[in-house]
Amino acid sequence: MLYSILTVVSRWAIPVLLLGIPLYGQWKKVPVYEAFVEGAEEGFTTAVKIIPFLVGMLVAISVFRASGALDYISRALTPLTSYLGIPSEILPLAVMRPLSGSAVLGLATELMRVYGPDSIVGRLASVMQGTTDTTFFILTIYFGGVGVKKYRYAPISGLSADLSGFLASLYICHRIFG
Amino acid sequence: MLNIVWLVLLAVGIVVAALTGNIEVVTEAALGAARDAVQVCFDLIGVMALWLGIMRIAERGGLIQGLARMLRPLTVRLFPGVPHNHPAMGAIILNLSANILGLGNAATPFGLKAMKGLQQLNEGREEASTAMCTFLALNTGCITLLPATMIGVRLSFHSANPVEIVGPCIFATSISMIVAVSLDYWFRRFSRWGRRN
DSSP states (O other), rough: HHHHHHHHHHHHHHHHHHHHHHHHHHHHTHHHHHHHHHHHHHHHHHHTHHHHHHHHHHHHHHHHHHHHHHHHHHHHHHHHHHHTTTTTTGGHHHTTTTTTTHHHHHHHHHHHHHHOOTTTHHHHHHHHHOOOOOOOHHHHHHHHHOOOBOOTTTTHHHHHHHHHHHHHHHHHHHTTTT | OHHHHHHHHHHHEEEHHTTTTTHHHHHHHEEEEEEEHHHHHHHHHHHHHHHHHHHHHHHHHHHHHHHHHHHHHHHHHHHSSOTTTTTHHHHHHHHHHHHHTOOOOHHHHHHHOOOOOOHTTTOSBBBOHHHHHHHHHHHHOOSSSOHHHHHHHHHHHOSSGGGHHHHHHHHHHHHHHHHHHHHHHHHHHHHHTTTGG
């Protein structure tokens, strides 16, 4: 029941906003098209400004990933993870998660293809992917775009959120599906 | 912090590739990623222009300010340094709403706009403001009601029940949100970093 409501909301949210907000603007006598273009221009400049930060970050992540270093890290951590009951297939996902959204989506899709979406690995991958975030990516473009260089404690709270989300996913998947 | 992470990723990648006799993948990966990064930004230009355009209409009509006023009891605790009628507040609210609904590509434009507003309040300093740290903590730890992307992936692999992950995701994101908000609060109140401004 809740699920179907949520699915309907997500399907309709964007079309409703795209119609509702301009209609509301018109009702409030806003010159809707001019206001739109004015806002859009701001979007353009912001998007262009983050290019250098994104190039820097994606190059480093991509080199790291292509080198196969991830496999070595996963292998080194296997004793620890098997002790904790984490399938070793999941580990690269957890390590890459804060760095790159597209890389992790690729890894998760691959796991689903190999193990099936309804296996414990597939379910764990889905829940983890839906739970945690690309913290470093967000830090890079959000801070980079406005010229902030000292992040203070933001990386720590962000990564802790990811780690706790990862552990909570493990726990709940073992409880419900395990 | 980021300087070290960046250097370690590059150095470890290149050394491992060299030791395993795979050095040519480095060149390919680096050049490919540089091209992809620009592609990502180009895609983002369209989405950003669309959402910030729509947002401007809502702002000029007073809709965003109304929303911000409604959520004031909550936001005044999370962002004591941001006036509720400041444009940054509207963008923060929209970003978090998009995150909660799992509308990932609508969230980024609002997030970037929020940061721009927060940086104005921060008077252009190079050091992140307290409000920025809270915003990023909330952003990464945000509760998600609908993990739309993963439901889509599961659907495409013919899962018997693609939406069964919704409940676990709500549980796990609630935990990460609690952790993010409490840690942020702790840093803000009690740590050396928190007292700086």
